[in-house]
Amino acid sequence: xxxxxxxxxxxxxxxxxxxxxxxxxxxxxxxxxxxxxxxxxxxxxxxxxxxxxxxxxxxxxxxxxxxxxxxxxxxxxxxxxxxxxxxxxxxxxxxxxxxxxxxxxxxxxxxxxxxxxxxxxxxxxxxxxxxxxxxxxxxxxxxxxxxxxxxxxxxxxxxxxxxxxxxxxxxxxxxxxxxxxxxxxxxxxxxxxxxxxxxxxxxxxxxxxxxxxxxxxxxxxxxxxxxxxxxxxxxxxxxxxxxxxxxxxxxxxxxxxxxxxxxxxx
Amino acid sequence: xxxxxxxxxxxxxxxxxxxxxxxxxxxxxxxxxxxxxxxxxxxxxxxxxxxxxxxxxxxxxxxxxxxxxxxxxxxxxxxxxxxxxxxxxxxxxxxxxxxxxxxxxxxxxxxxxxxxxxxxxxxxxxxxxxxxxxxxxxxxxxxxxxxxxxxxxxxxxxxxxxxxxxxxxxxxxxxxxxxxxxxxxxxxxxxxxxxxxxxxxxxxxxxxxxxxxxxxxxxxxxxxxxxxxxxxxxxxxxxxxxxxxxxxxxxxxxxxxxxxxxxxxxxxxxxxxxxxxxxxxxxxxxxxxxxxxxxxxxxxxxxxxxxxxx
Numbered sequence: 001x002x003x004x005x006x007x008x009x010x011x012x013x014x015x016x017x018x019x020x021x022x023x024x025x026x027x028x029x030x031x032x033x034x035x036x037x038x039x040x041x042x043x044x045x046x047x048x049x050x051x052x053x054x055x056x057x058x059x060x061x062x063x064x065x066x067x068x069x070x071x072x073x074x075x076x077x078x079x080x081x082x083x084x085x086x087x088x089x090x091x092x093x094x095x096x097x098x099x100x101x102x103x104x105x106x107x108x109x110x111x112x113x114x115x116x117x118x119x120x121x122x123x124x125x126x127x128x129x130x131x132x133x134x135x136x137x138x139x140x141x142x143x144x145x146x147x148x149x150x151x152x153x154x155x156x157x158x159x160x161x162x163x164x165x166x167x168x169x170x171x172x173x174x175x176x177x178x179x180x181x182x183x184x185x186x187x188x189x190x191x192x193x194x195x196x197x198x199x200x201x202x203x204x205x206x207x208x209x210x211x212x213x214x215x216x217x218x219x220x221x222x223x224x225x226x227x228x229x230x231x232x233x234x235x236x237x238x239x240x241x242x243x244x245x246x247x248x249x250x251x252x253x254x255x256x257x258x259x260x261x262x263x264x265x266x
Numbered sequence: 267x268x269x270x271x272x273x274x275x276x277x278x279x280x281x282x283x284x285x286x287x288x289x290x291x292x293x294x295x296x297x298x299x300x301x302x303x304x305x306x307x308x309x310x311x312x313x314x315x316x317x318x319x320x321x322x323x324x325x326x327x328x329x330x331x332x333x334x335x336x337x338x339x340x341x342x343x344x345x346x347x348x349x350x351x352x353x354x355x356x357x358x359x360x361x362x363x364x365x366x367x368x369x370x371x372x373x374x375x376x377x378x379x380x381x382x383x384x385x386x387x388x389x390x391x392x393x394x395x396x397x398x399x400x401x402x403x404x405x406x407x408x409x410x411x412x413x414x415x416x417x418x419x420x421x422x423x424x425x426x427x428x429x430x431x432x433x434x435x436x437x438x439x440x441x442x443x444x445x446x447x448x449x450x451x452x453x454x455x456x457x458x459x460x461x462x463x464x465x466x467x468x469x470x471x472x473x474x475x476x477x478x479x480x481x482x483x484x485x486x487x488x489x490x491x492x493x494x495x496x497x498x499x500x501x502x503x504x505x506x507x508x509x510x511x512x513x514x515x516x517x518x519x520x521x522x523x524x525x526x527x528x529x530x531x532x533x534x535x536x537x538x539x540x541x542x543x544x545x546x547x548x549x550x551x552x553x554x555x556x557x558x559x560x561x562x563x564x565x566x567x568x569x570x571x572x573x574x575x576x
Binding site for chain 1 (some may be wrong): 364365
């Protein structure tokens with residue numbers, strides 16, 4: 001375990017700064033900037049008496065940022081964790097070092113999870129700030145229920161970390177993690193996660209929804225039926241479930257990665 | 267002699283494609299050249315040796331250990347892969363240092379070892395430049411440097427001369443020779459037989475995934491006793507000499523080829539080299555044919571290789 005942590009830490013340090021030079025990082029930053037761009041548009045185009053309606057915040061933060069941008073940013077960055085080493089054929093150097101193979105997945109995942117978290121939290125923070133200051137000053141302070149701002153940031157953070165772990169694991173499990181990830185995001189999470197029924201509990205988005213809305217049901221407004229088609233779980237239970245998904249994904253990915261052989265082109 | 271590698275009925279298939287087939291052999295210490303044409307299975311064997319892939323059948327032991335995912339073995343193993351792959355946005359020094367850190371060395375020792383290894387490959391002057399700015403030869407030097415930096419007991423190199431200029435080739439040959447002399451077991455693949463021949467007489471020949479021959483070059487050569495051997499002669503009166511030789515029982519065939527100089531060249535195939543040369547001496551003493559050069563054309567590894575895969 002000590003060797004695993006040591007090697008993961010060395011790989012995290014070595015790859016963290018490299019991430020920012022990749023094309024994937026620019027694409028991810030562009031995606032994370034889309035909700036901000038939308039908020040800027042709302043800020044300069046819309047005219048509200050008082051603060052903007054909370055439905056607007058929910059639409060941008062929940063439907064756009066959490067349900068679409070968070071998994072996409074995670075997918076773009078994290079699906080490359082293993083795939084990049086294989087495509088670049090540099091994995092040979094790591095495989096022939098006296099390190100536990102799972103440390104490669106863990107170290108490289110950490111090196112993308114941090115930038116993902118920073119990008120998404122920054123995006124969410126900017127969206128909230130921009131919308132908060134839209135409209136007249138009056139009532140801006142009471143715009144959101146207490147603790148909602150923090151919940152939004154935590155939701156985005158947890159979503160980025162959990163999705164990135166899932167997509168990093170997909171890189172170890174499948175040959176084309178990007179395609180698998182796109183299918184997962186839009187078909188599995190997007191469809192199953194919004195289809196009424198207990199099947200929602202098999203998605204990440206359900207637990208993110210539970211964390212964000214279980215104590216702030218009123219936020220949903222007219223979208224209540226779409227968001228709360230089944231009873232939500234308590235925030236604590238949602239965090240535990242997300243933690244289990246995170247650990248499960250990493251363990252499964254690491255287990256497969258340690259056993260799988262990768263035939264590289266000469 | 268230490269047994270570095272043992273394999274028994276070792277096979278590796280890529281779907282329907284045979285990479286390596288029923289390879290049973292043992293390799294001892296020293297410098298060993300792995301020879302074969304492209305697609306012979308050299309890289310497959312080396313990838314099996316370093317545990318990058320698993321055998322489809324049979325077994326393989328390297329320094330007494332099964333290689334796949336064997337961390338203890340990797341401390342004693344150095345591998346220079348064939349593929350021209352490196353972390354492009356890192357410097358050569360950073361690549362070697364990172365891999366040493368992963369090998370368990372402290373930051374200070376990794377720094378010292380990385381500098382030393384890159385110095386041995388004459389890369390000190392450019393070691394802090396990004397890999398993406400390196401020439402092919404410099405990239406190859408980095409790959410070799412990372413393989414030797416931790417002083418491995420067993421060094422495996424896949425086509426180590428690729429991309430190197432003549433000076434670089436000589437330097438790497440000298441380096442490998444020095445490593446071999448210092449007790450490192452070296453196994454390297456090449457299809458440039460000249461290089462293999464200049465580094466070691468101990469060779470393993472594989473073709474189409476099968477072991478063709480193994481051992482010291484003279485031993486391998488002895489396997490060819492059933493094959494006719496070729497002798498080349500340069501002579502002013504080559505056609506007359508050919509007429510004199512063609513009736514001899516030791517001679518299988520004679521071919522005359524013209525050159526732009528004043529003499530022609532004879533290519534003779536014989537089944538018995540010793541008696542042939544005695545006969546040639548007698549003929550040359552009896553009549554002046556203007557023989558200017560005599561060369562055993564297939565003493566080289568290239569010829570051995572050609573015979574064996576024919």
